Amino acid sequence: MRVLGPITRILGIPIVARLMLILAVVEAIFLAESFTTLLEEALRQDAVAADVAILLLFKVPEIFDLALAVGMLIAVYFVVTDARNRGELVILASSGIRWSRIVSVVLVIGLIGGAVSLATAGFISPLARYASRIKMAELQTQHIVSRIEHAGPLNTQQTIRGVTFIATPPKDGAQRRGQLFVFQPNYGPMWRTIQSRNWHVTDADDGGQRKIILEALSAYEGVYPKTEKALRHVSRFSVADGDFAFGMSDVTTPPRRDRSKAERMLDINAPDATPRIAKIATRALMVPMAALLALAAIVAAGSGIGRYIALPLAALVLMAGDILARSVVAGSVESFSPLALILLALAIYLGPPLAYLARKREVLMIPAGRRS
Structure with missing residues (x-):
């Protein structure tokens, strides 16, 4: 706890706080874009403000899951860069905390984010899609009843x-x-x-x-x-x-109560669940991959123009790496057992940035301007 305390205070809490702020901004932007369309549909059904708010709320999980990996990349990059430039990582190193502990804490935060992504994509988002469809159908029914009953x-x-x-x-x-x-x-x-x-x-x-x-x-x-x-x-x-x-x-046509494929919660015992599990798991692995890529971008940036292009390049590597890794994992679904598939996905998503950080080692702790 003596070692974890400073790391949590300097990196852990600020990363989580910055991530929540980024996600809140992204959610606000996407919800504002969806608001006009939902409002028009709601006005056609004579819905009230509370109905529009509920429909917007049902869109939050999907937006959250899409933005989580990029939000993690940005949050880790700026928080660790600030701590590094202020010399706080050097102080941690002088107190006996190695670079590997910094990487471990960031990786744990990324894995927790990946677990949240897995729960969101596998359980919360399908429930939200189903509830949104049923809510819209109920609004249509209520509108027709209101038209019939009231002048x-x-x-x-x-x-x-x-x-x-x-x-x-x-x-x-x-x-x-x-x-x-x-x-x-x-x-x-x-x-x-x-x-x-x-x-x-x-x-x-x-x-x-x-x-x-x-x-x-x-x-x-x-x-x-x-x-x-x-x-x-x-x-x-x-x-x-x-x-x-x-x-x-x-x-009016009553809403279908049976769930479509996108509205079903993840069931690992389903006979055709393996491809869906692979898709959701690879998206979840993007979150810890993004956290490690942020550290790799900090190390690779140096003190020149690299500081300005490191983050955009890391985002491009994140997207390109996800497409490549997802194609490899998807192509191996029928050839590997579930355990082997998990190990393969972990190696593809987390192996390259971990290997790069292990090669650079203590460079992560030293501010760019103080390297000799």
């Missing part, structure tokens, strides 16, 4: 089982609803249209069925003409009342 300032049109209903707005504040026009295009061999001046929608019964109650209605019906000439024979009659029963399944 609005504009004409409302809804088609239920091939019958079209058009509700007009009330003429003044004394009226709760306007008139309701009903058009049945296929009433046997005929068509029928109905106009009701007094109508309402009942609440759902135990079976989820509702009724549109029409009172004081006038009906018109006729036979479709065989030519383009105007209709000449239209029957008109008045009825005291009538009703039309319907369920929500008649006006």
